[in-house]
Amino acid sequence: MSVPDPKPIIVALDYAAETPALALVEQLDPRHCRLKVGKELFTRCGPAFVETLHQRGFEVFLDLKFHDIPNTVAAACAAAADLGVWMVNIHVSGGLRMMEAARARLSGLDNPPLLIGVTVLTSFDAQDLAAIGCAGDPRERVVTLARLAARAGLAGVVCSPLEAALVRAELGADCVLVTPGVRPLGAAVDDQKRVMTPARALAAGADYLVIGRPITQAPDPGAALLDIEQSLQGL
Ligand code: C5P
Numbered sequence: 001m002s003v004p005d006p007k008p009i010i011v012a013l014d015y016a017a018e019t020p021a022l023a024l025v026e027q028l029d030p031r032h033c034r035l036k037v038g039k040e041l042f043t044r045c046g047p048a049f050v051e052t053l054h055q056r057g058f059e060v061f062l063d064l065k066f067h068d069i070p071n072t073v074a075a076a077c078a079a080a081a082d083l084g085v086w087m088v089n090i091h092v093s094g095g096l097r098m099m100e101a102a103r104a105r106l107s108g109l110d111n112p113p114l115l116i117g118v119t120v121l122t123s124f125d126a127q128d129l130a131a132i133g134c135a136g137d138p139r140e141r142v143v144t145l146a147r148l149a150a151r152a153g154l155a156g157v158v159c160s161p162l163e164a165a166l167v168r169a170e171l172g173a174d175c176v177l178v179t180p181g182v183r184p185l186g187a188a189v190d191d192q193k194r195v196m197t198p199a200r201a202l203a204a205g206a207d208y209l210v211i212g213r214p215i216t217q218a219p220d221p222g223a224a225l226l227d228i229e230q231s232l233q234g235l
Contacts, residue, residue: 001156001207002173008202009033009228010061012180012212018045022052027222028215030057032229034086036210038063050083059086061178061210065118067091070101077102077115085113087178089158092117092145099152107153116178117149117157119167122194139163143170150175161201162194168205180210184228187214198228202235 011033015021021041028035035058037050042064053060062085066073073090080088090102099117106112119142120129126138134141146157146167156176159167164177183195190213198209211228218224 001176004202005207007031007033008206008208008232009198009225010036010178010208010210011215011225012036012038012063012210013041014038014212014216015041016044018049018052021045021049024216024221025053025056025058027220028058028225029222030059032225034059034061034208036061036063039065047083050085054084061085061087061089062113063089065089065091066102067094068098070095070098073098074101074105077113078105078109081106081109081112087114087116089116089118090154092119092149092154092157096148096152099149099154103153114155114176116176117145117152117154119145119149119157119159119163122160122181122192139166142167146171146175156207160194161196161204161206164201164204164206176208177206178208178210179206180212182209182211182214184214184224184231197231199231199235202232 013021013035035053037060050060062080066076077088103115106115120138142159142163149157150171158178160181161179164179179201181192181195182198182201185197189195201209215221215224
């Protein structure tokens with residue numbers, strides 16, 4: 001992204017029910033973060049929960065990673081746009097026609113969500129990729145998919161912070177890079193394997209940082225968010 005967003009933190013609401021999710025949300029300030037709603041919470045709580053977050057002033061990244069035939073994905077993206085979400089994502093491996101159909105459906109709308117492509121899931125290693133017929137270096141595959149996303153006119157891609165510099169070099173300044181796998185210095189790594197601090201991830205070229213447990217499991221989530229924000233000042 002050529003102009004940095006002053007609000008780069010997206011808090012991942014990884015909860016199985018509305019009550020604990022809202023208890024966390026009450027401790028956060030929409031002037032300091034956006035929220036990510038994924039498959040579990042959305043499947044349990046649905047569009048009404050997204051509406052609740054909007055009413056509380058938050059912008060929402062609807063992380064449903066659509067992957068289907070072009071018509072179905074385009075329709076699902078239109079439904080996400082009707083919900084008024086700020087960002088929605090689709091799998092780049094769904095192919096060029098699927099991505100173009102989604103982009104075309106959104107491009108006619110007023111204020112459409114940012115359409116972001118998922119490259120290679122960070123849960124995949126070279127062996128996993130080979131097993132689904134995609135042998136080779138996962139980093140090369142990330143770049144191939146990121147290029148395809150750009151060709152389809154997507155706003156940007158999700159990638160690991162360790163690939164951010166490579167993808168930024170390939171796709172240039174305009175592409176929006178969203179990176180999970182971010183951990184403040186001293187925070188538990190949890191089940192993430194390859195992590196970077198928030199400041200390093202932004203310096204490597206990320207525009208938005210998806211951060212879950214370092215904020216959601218902190219004794220004071222609001223303070224944890226502000227600490228991370230402060231670590232980004234002056235970058
Ligand atoms: O708690 P933590 O900061 O690890 O949460 C990261 C969030 O980003 C989770 O919602 C996880 O599902 C998501 N994510 C990820 N790695 C990816 C894509 C999404 O960790 N490659």
